[in-house]
Amino acid sequence: MSKVIIIDDEPLARSIVKEYLNKHPEMELVQECNDGFEGLKAIQQHEPDLIFLDIQMPKINGFEMLELVDQPPAVIFTTAFDEYAIRAFEAHAIDYLLKPFNQERFDKAVAKWRDQKNTTTDKKTEDLLETASLSPSQSQRIVVKNGSKIKIIPVQDVFYLEAADDYVKIHTQEGYFLKNKTMNHFEEVLDKQHFVRSHRSYIVNVQQITRIDPYEKDNHVAILRSGIKVPVSRGGYGKLKAVLGL
Amino acid sequence: MHVSLFSVRRFLIIFSIAWLVLITDHALVLQWFGLPWTAAISDSLISNALLLLIAILLLNTFRYYVPDMGQYMSVLGMVVVFTLFWLLISQWLLGLILIDYANYKIFLHKSLIIRFSIAFLILGIIAMIGIIWFNWQDQQKNEERKSDAEKLAKEAELFKLRQQLQPHFLFNSLNSINALIGARPEEARKMVQQLSDFLRGSIRKEENQFITFAEELEYLQLYLEIEKVRFGYRLKTATDVTPEALTWKMPSLLLQTLMENAIKFGLYGTTGEVLISLQAKVDDNYLVVSIENPYDPDMQTPKGTGFGLKSVRRRLYLLFGRNDLIEIHQQAGSFVVIFRVPAEEKIAF
8 A cells, every 4th residue: 555645735636636546546645735834744744655746836836845855755746837847857857747637647657656666766856856946936035944834034034054064054034944955056046146155164145244354364254234254265255256346 | 307408419509500690690780889899799798698598597497397388378478587587687797897888888778678579589489499399208208108008018918818828827727627527517617618708808808908897807707716616715805896996997907917916926925715805996086996915924925926016017107107006015914906097088198
């Protein structure tokens, strides 16, 4: 028996998947979810083998939800139309269902999942999420998990980012949040006109900087509006000067 | 604010030549009347330099305030005032500088009426040129606005077509129909009908057309019915429209764009139930429409909603020449857009 979860904000879209699942008695639908918040909770609770996941959903989209899952289950994406998502799927050879789809197409996707079940798809999912986070709607905000709560941080509210082992600390007005990503990821995703890698371990929001002071020899330190000091290396100083037009 | 006449090169050349002729002529006439050369030339230079300043002042006044061609009296009054002003200063200045010439004071006094007449004629001609020039500019601006409005309406039309034929909306609706066919075929049939009527309506709409609020509302209703089938219990709408508002004429597609915005913003910006309220009434000779949707202050505006609002604002400006017809209020979890439509006779063209 395989455990299945459907995550879609439209009730009829869930019901059609449910209907098609009837033909697969070996798959048990353990929960239907209205949005990514419910979805995340259900995945942690049930540890499903497969999820059907819609992309455009309230507040956080399907990709952003997946980013927050520690051990993502296998996913069959269902979407009506989303240029970025479809491009991301194509780029990483990931199967997806375009709404509306029929039983035949559905069965095929399930069969494909079953064939690949034993091969690991974690890497693929990770790559997919990496691509998806470059989309214009997603690069404007960072979704993080704060305990059991989900927090959406608009990028302009970020003071600076700091490397912390396997995580990145995102410093904001309300303290810092951890995200399971690399500094290189953020350096690529964030708008280069507003976020500068000032140091190997720091990315700073340029709009928060009030001044840059020399610090010891060769190094500088950026003073933010909140008074916080962020290290600036020699290379970082050059990048900052270029962005600030100095 | 208009473009100054002096920035037009051809005018500047003609104007300068005219002034040189005026100065020479003035001096020649004075000499003919028996003034010594030096006095004649000084008088001419002083008078005409002052007149030039007054003429520039007059034209600059028109840059900010252009009287209508119909307001003859106010133009006449303005020219008389400017001429008298000139006369006063030039008389004082000439008296002061040329006091040494014998009999000049008497001559000056006697020639005042002639000086006034000539200056009045010159300033009158300049005023007329100025009015024609600035009125022509106004007209050109209006033309520009009109063609911009047409272009934008066409763009809105295209944008809307794209919206309606918007793949996301269309495919999701088809997906809902697909689900209904198995479970509730009657409802599926109804939704096919609604979707067809809606699509047909979006193709048939003519650009820049004014329709009654009732017509726009009827069309909107189709859209809302479809969205309600898609989103089920999550989407609730409340409409409160006075009978007076129903017959008011308004530009087509405005309401539709804003409602789509509100729904998208509400449904994708929050979780849980979403109530969209629409109110319309006639107040002080305006149709006042307010659209309210819940919003989560933690969220950023979803992509695309900005464009809808911007295009509506721009269309209202192009149609009515005003920027104050749309307002946005964000407070305590609600996002309200209020727009006003003037009575039809107030429409710019």
